Amino acid sequence: MLRLGLEAMKDLVDKGEVPAVRLNQKHTVMLREDLIDFLRSEGRRQAAERKNSANGNRPSANSPVPGPTRRTSKARRTKLPDLRAYEQADHQS
Template sequence: MEDIDDTLGLEDAARMLRLGLEAMKDLVDKGEVPAVRLNQKHTVMLREDLINFLRSEGRKQAAERKRSVIGALPAANAPASGSTRRTSKSRRTKLPDLRAYEQADHQS
């Protein structure tokens, strides 16, 4: 026989999950948390089911956060946008005209 502490009513379940009573009722109504309605006044849940709900929801949210972070990261082979390399002006592709200097050397 299970101990009475293994079952919780709506108020205690809401307190355990740190939710308001209406939010707890919504979870039960949507079927996200398994519960038994004994009559119109009493809804009972297993503590173990609430813990499993927390584990499942925590893993789901962690995976969503991980996907959103990975999607925001640049690809491994993409150039770094915050690169420390200085951008320089375009390099000189044409050699300077040195004829004036050569003529000066020949006249001396």
């Protein structure tokens, strides 16, 4: 129902995020309603995160000012390579 892999689902059960009953070593049972509740709460949490990031991540008055999180990359090549030799080879054939 969640379209998750076995290991991801095991992690959710082990963390207690999704209620489940282990019947034995091979069988674990979950209620559909519990999965729906998990999806609702996770969806609301993610929506709140997106809303906060869309608002510009305004920190509260008591929170420290975060530093830059992005690494600066090396300068990119702005000069195009000289392709005249390839163009001349194409015209000679």
